[in-house]
Amino acid sequence: MRDINLKATEYFESVARLGTVTKAAAELGVSPSAVSQQIKILENQFGVRLFRREKRRLVLTLDGDRLFQTTTQAFGAIRNARSAIGRQRHTRSLTVRVSPTFGVRWLGPRIAGFANDNPDWNIRIDATPDFSAFETEAVDCDLRYGPGGWAGLTVEPVMQDLVLPLCSPEYRTRMRDAAPDLAGRLSQARLIDSAKALLRWDVWLAANRVELNGLSYPFRFDRSSMSIEMAKQGGGVALDNAALCLPELRRGELVPFVPEVPVLTLAAYWFVCPPRHLNRRIVNRFSGWIIDAASRSEAETRDFLAGLGCGFRDMTAPEANTPEAVVPGISE
Structure with a gap:
């Protein structure tokens, strides 16, 4: 690109688009002679004629038309980008990054309420599993799924995983x-694995002192939404957060596989941003x-599960892994 005269190319595109040197000069804020000079420079550089004069009009040559088709698209795209950047600078906007499942299943049905309370603001939701690099990305805050404790950032707990x-x-x-006991049922069930979940089947089984020989996952997904949907369709048993599928639980499309075993809870969802963003x-x-x-x-989710007979066990509590924490008669 270093051997292309961008200034002369810009002048050429303006003349070709507007049809006259005079109009191009007015748009560019220069004299007509300056425009003509740049056109000659460009023609000398390419070694071809870009315009021919017909009855006091400038008409593109074949080479000139080929160059114009390319340059007008390029300069048009640049003008559009400049305009969009200018508008965005003066727009009141909030950009939030969120994990895909939480964004679709939980935030999506609720964000309209926040938007209605803040009608002068544009809300952008970026659903991706990747955390924001706040120093290089134009993101105001993250709703992160993970263990928490990200250094140098403001981290506020939002919601717990209620896993069953x-x-x-x-x-x-x-x-x-198929079987009278929990281990027997689970050994015959198709276990659906949410690969990116904090609390997966091996942890759940250990917490409830259930031993399965040859633990395997016929289905493994990297999105909890897919695991939940598979379970809803009768494809197996998903281990997931009840808060993400409360509508399906209320409609009876999903049920706890073993309601007598406590729901495992742990902090999992966080509001995260650089401290300066809170200004x-x-x-x-x-x-x-x-x-x-x-x-x-x-x-609401806890109340609903309690109504089904479910108890709760905090996985961060010291007593969480003691034998007394396990429901008698359920573990094998």
Whole structure:
């Protein structure tokens, strides 16, 4: 690109698009002679004529038309990008990055409420499993799924994982008919693995002192939403967060595989941003809103599960892994 005269190319594109040197000069804010000089420079560089004069009009040659088709698209794209950047600079916007499953299943149905309370702001949700590099990306905050404790950032707890095995009612009945005990049912069940979950089957089995010979996963997904959908369709048993599928639980499309075994809970969802971002009013507003909305959602989920007879066990509590924490008669 170093041997291409970009200034002369810009002048050429303006003349070709507007049809006259005079109009191009007015658009570029230079004299007509300056435009003509740049056109000659470009023609000398390419070694071809770019225009021919017909009855006091400039008409593109074949070579000139080929160059114009390329340059007008390029300069048009640059002008559009410049305009978009200018508009964005003056737009009140909030950009949030969120894990795909949490974004689709939990945040998506609720974000309209926040937008309605803040109608002067543009809300952008970027659903990706990758955490933001705040120093190089234009992201205001993350809703992260993980263990927490990211150094140098403001990290606020949003919601806990409420993890239990879930399946369709028909699948639960079939497994109950297949074996009288939990280990027997699980050994015959198709276990669905959410590969990126903090609490996976091996941890759940150890916490409940259930031993399975040759633990395997007929289905493994890197998105909890896919695991939940597979379980809902009767494909097996998913180990996942009940708060992400509360609508399916309320409709009876999903049920706890073993409601008598406590739901395992652990902190998993966090509001994360650089401390300086909290100086923006909209970031502070969103932080307060998301924490409040998630707290209410978690309480609703706990109440619903308790109504099904489920108990809860905090995986971060010292007594979580003691024998007394295991429900008698369930573990094998």
